Amino acid sequence: MKKYILPDMTWPEIKEALKTASIAIVPVGAQEQHGYHIAEGCDSYRAKEFSALLAEECFPKVLVTPTINFGVSPHHMDFPGTITLRPETLIAIMEDVVSSLKHHGIKKFLFLNAHGGNSAPLGVAAEKLARQYEVEIAHTKFVDAAKQTLREDIDSEYFGHACEREISECLYLAPSIVREDLIEEGDMNRDAFALNYMKSDFVKVVYQFNEITNNGNIGDGRKGSYELGEKIIQEALTNLAEFIDDFVEAKRE
Numbered sequence: 001m002k003k004y005i006l007p008d009m010t011w012p013e014i015k016e017a018l019k020t021a022s023i024a025i026v027p028v029g030a031q032e033q034h035g036y037h038i039a040e041g042c043d044s045y046r047a048k049e050f051s052a053l054l055a056e057e058c059f060p061k062v063l064v065t066p067t068i069n070f071g072v073s074p075h076h077m078d079f080p081g082t083i084t085l086r087p088e089t090l091i092a093i094m095e096d097v098v099s100s101l102k103h104h105g106i107k108k109f110l111f112l113n114a115h116g117g118n119s120a121p122l123g124v125a126a127e128k129l130a131r132q133y134e135v136e137i138a139h140t141k142f143v144d145a146a147k148q149t150l151r152e153d154i155d156s157e158y159f160g161h162a163c164e165r166e167i168s169e170c171l172y173l174a175p176s177i178v179r180e181d182l183i184e185e186g187d188m189n190r191d192a193f194a195l196n197y198m199k200s201d202f203v204k205v206v207y208q209f210n211e212i213t214n215n216g217n218i219g220d221g222r223k224g225s226y227e228l229g230e231k232i233i234q235e236a237l238t239n240l241a242e243f244i245d246d247f248v249e250a251k252r253e
């Protein structure tokens with residue numbers, strides 16, 4: 001049986017796996033509101049399940065760490081249940097994960113992120129830790145590896161949170177967290193200053209989610225489907241598995 005999920009393995013199994021595995025995937029999610037229709041663990045479930053599929057594809061080169069189930073989500077705090085890390089906390093967690101696994105011989109890392117709010121802190125962590133610990137680190141918001149499907153199959157003006165994209169991914173990866181009978185379109189505040197600049201290619205405005213949407217979601221989840229989820233996940237898997245092959249082989253010294 002293939003074994004690559006660290007929390008499901010014993011130390012002798014891990015010792016054996018380290019003979020072929022040279023990269024650790026670290027799934028990073030969030031605990032934050034996702035409208036009326038997706039449970040708040042959405043990003044953690046997606047990070048965890050996608051990482052397992054990617055590791056299966058890349059066996060026996062990779063191991064997967066426990067999922068980091070909290071993310072940097074201050075922009076969702078106006079909705080009940082969201083728990084946010086400070087950016088500094090996430091960077092500190094990544095440091096402790098990297099330094100621990102380096103101790104066990106892992107020198108390459110992929111931070112596999114499922115939540116936009118984590119991207120900037122994970123970028124800082126990667127820059128800092130790669131140099132400080134002399135390891136190689138890559139980081140991805142994994143749906144970015146499915147650009148073609150997103151471009152061709154999604155037509156909402158705004159999407160990216162509890163939308164058709166995210167519902168589709170959940171229907172494919174973790175269907176039990178979707179409330180299919182409650183799916184509705186994002187109730188957008190069309191006049192919101194932050195919304196007007198959301199798609200700007202020259203400036204980013206820090207905002208709260210309740211400024212731009214009343215029900216917590218954007219896009220139109222009613223257009224989501226298992227089939228769209230499968231297409232998104234398969235495109236991202238192909239691209240990231242190819243990346244891992246290159247990353248593992250790369251001799252960069």
Ligand SMILES: [Zn+2]
Nearest residue numbers: 042043162166
């Ligand atoms: Zn999400």
